[in-house]
Amino acid sequence: MDTTSIDRQSIGPNEPGHTRRGLLKCMAWAGTGILWTMSGGVPKGFGLGGEAVASETGGFTFVQISDSHIGFKGAANPAPDATLQQALAKIAALPNRPALMLHTGDVSHLSKPAELDAAAEILKTARLDTHFIPGEHDVIGDDGKAFFARFGAPGAAPGGWYSFDHGGVHFIALVNVLGFTPGTGGTLGPTQLEWLEDDLKGKGASTPIVVMAHVPLWPIYPQWGWTTGDAGQAFTYLRRFGSVTVLNGHIHQIVQKVEDKVTFHTAMSTAFPQPAPGQAPSPGPMKVPADKLKSMLGVRRIDYAPATGLAAADLTLAS
Amino acid sequence: MTKKIMRGILAAFAGAVLMAGTALAADTKAVAISNFAFDPPTLTVAPGTKVVWTNHDEEPHTVTSASKAAPFKSAGLDTDEAFSVVFNRPGTYKYFCSIHPHMVGEIVVK
Secondary structure: OOOOEEEEOOOOOOOOOOOHHHHHHHOOOOOOOEEEEEEOOEEEEEEOOOOOOHHHHOOEEEEEEOOOOEOOOOOOOOOHHHHHHHHHHHHHOOOOOOOEEEEOOOOEOOOOHHHHHHHHHHHHOOOOOEEEOOOHHHOOOOOOHHHHHHHOOOOOOOOOOEEEEEOOEEEEEOOOEOOOOOOOOEEOOHHHHHHHHHHHOOOOOOOOEEEEOOOOOOOOEHHHOEOEOOHHHHHHHHOOOOOEEEEEOOOOOOOEEEEOOEEEEEOOOOOOOOOOOOOOOOOOOOOOOHHHHHHHOEEEEEEEEOOOEEEEEEEEOOO | OOHHHHHHHHHHHHHOOOOOOOOOOOEEEEEEEEOOEEEOOEEEEOOOEEEEEEEOOOOOEOOEEOOOOOOOEOOOEOOOOEEEEEEOOOEEEEEEOOOOOOOEEEEEEO
């Protein structure tokens, strides 16, 4: 007995909209931006003029991209595959080749295998060691099965979360888009929180920590679900560390906050912007004039050097 | 399978909310999904009513029962896609969007 029914199915196959014009445009970028150094937990901005050459100081560069939404066809950006390619071109043009790329979720729009495959095809052209976590768009209907089959980390916990070390920095990838309950935002859940406590045991307080998660780990705008209900528990384990950098996606815009030794960043999307908190009836895709779109999409570059810590720079596709 | 278990299963089906088909649906009522909200958030219907949710947002949403006792669960609904449930038994059925859990609604059947 069938208990439910879908009345209309209007989803067609994903048709990527590559254009020659888009390709030419992406060749014309110049690299400018703002660097944020985190000295004593306070971000300090300065121009990106090649000041930070991480590799010369025993450090490394990594990048964050987020919210690719491959499969989205709405007016806010009918070609998210093209803008993802442009974002990767931006990364390829960086003066330092990144050691890692972090994708903070919503790789796909509707969790469809075809969307996830299309995203994987594009992302592999970056030829970077890439670490993924899912967004809520990547786990629709199958709790992320199709997503994890393609982007799951080897050795990850059954829930998909994991950690790894690179160049003296401890990276923690958290999953906060499964097990949603009515009236909440993101959720980590007790099993993952226990794992986190265990994962951090024995780590020296001077170890720089980078935490990636899709939904913001602090309450940006709970009315729109832009919060993670049980993140407070995670920070009781993270608080003793001297440098914690939290990288989130989900809200398709940059919001930053410093709280003691923890610096929080949300990222731009590579697909479409969303309105500032409370500035629209809903947090849905925001249509902006075509010439403005690229200034609202982008990637984040982070340089790490043992002497100076982490420095983050957000680069738009228009810069 | 014992008779008792069989009866339990039959009762669960009969008591359940949902029947696919339209033969039993005396009436159809609509819930719009717009601007990340179910409209109306509370809909009161007579037993046997077919409730149809249609997503008008550019963002996908789901219609997911908040109760384990009377489950119904749509797939991810893209723009202009719809999902329907026939509610046969009186009660209050709370639901939410499993992608955006701050979106909640309820169907009151009486």
